[in-house]
Amino acid sequence: MSKAAAGWQTKQLGDIAQVKGGKRVPKGYKLETEPTNHPYLTVSSFTDDGTIDTSELRYISPEVFAQIDRYTISSEDLFVSIAGTIGKAGSVPPELDGANLTENACKLVFNPGICRDFVYYFTKSTDFALQAATNTRVAAQPKLALERLKTIALAVPHRAEQKRIVGILDEAFDGIATAKANAEKNLQNARALFESHLQSVFTRRGEGWVEKPLVSLCPVFVDSAHRTPNYQTEGIPALRPRDVVNGRLALTEVARVSEEEYEIQSRRHRPAPGDVVYSRELSYGWAAALPESPRVCLSQGMCLFRPSVDLDSAFLLYVLNGPIGREQATRVAVGAAHPHINLGDIQAYRIPFPSFREQKQITQRLDALRAETQRLESIYRQKLAALEALKKSLLDQAFNGVL
Secondary structure, X not given: OOOOOOOOEEEEHHHHEEEEEOOOOOOOOOOEOOOOOOEEEOHHHEOOOOOEOOOOOEEOOHHHHHHOOOOEEOOOOEEEEEEOEEEEEEOOOHHHOOEEEOXXXXXXXXXXXXXXXXXXXXXXXXXXXXXXXXXXXXXXOEEOOHHHHHOOEEEXXXXXXXXXHHHHHHHHHHHHHHHHHHHHHHHHHHHHHHHHHHHHHHHOOOOOOEEEEHHHHOOEEEEOOOOOOOOEOOOEEEEOHHHEEOOEEOOOOOEEEOHHHHHHHOOXXXXXXXXXXXXXXXXXXXXXXXXXXXXXXXXXXXEEEEOXXXXXXXXXXXXXXXXXXXXXXXXXXXXXXXXXXXXXXXXXXEEEEOOHHHHHHHHHHHHHHXXXXXXXXXXXXXXXXXXXXXXXXXXXXXXXXXX
């Protein structure tokens, strides 16, 4: 716990508020989606900014309310999640004053002299998070017992100082929220710019462009072995659909196989650098080129093709991972529980095909634009991280009495 500043007193939550639990719906009853006069608040409706998401509210009947009418929350109280997700806190809007509260949360009913929002901001601090984690017990799911929550300590100044600090944090956090929204919008715009240019490249085709079936452009086109190999912690990477992420190979947590399993999986074709692998199950419709190393094999749910000498593999990847390829993948995918694409449908994909020289020129332009997009994305992510760090710094200062 932070050291109390001069004039501040160290208190436990149980000293400054009544900590009261919520109540589950009685056995034999269910929550209702049709509105009644009795909203029932669950942890899933608690938002990160300390309020309630009302888009999917649940309700209880008057009959159920009569059995649990003591377990409601006032808009003057603070809710805190205590099971599953721990420590998510906030207040309910006036229109939800008197709503029932889930058993996975509790309410803090504050004593005179305590500002609710001062304690709310404390729940956002590193100090609170550390104390909550220390007091949480994990069995089937994480649980912060009410008696343990009551023991969480904080330094409390007089009410006027609490309100002054809340005012500073309100203004600062509003500014940070605006800056974050702008950075997130800029991040989305950078991605949208690249996607828009990618779309225009393949829709505004120049003279001499033709369309050809993918299989006609690939002298090698094979499916993976229709078996799940025996995986192990060491050995040769075995690519699964999940390992082709947005057109790039993700090899950090890849499954691995022995030399014997590699030989079995590679009977149809031994994957080589430059070959294109394609996911056709689950997270289907993504392509990536194999690097010089490491040596890999295909697990179930993948296929592989080798572009012909007059098809630039980087150009093909832009087609397959861009709007044209993704639209075709979505259109031919089948199966709701286990979505997949049949090999014949992949072979029939229509690929726009200009001259090899124009393919290389397009690839160079797209590579340059993608590099610039990634540079901008990195800048905006850094801004978002800096804004989060600023919030933590302000909270630490606030509860150390130096704000």
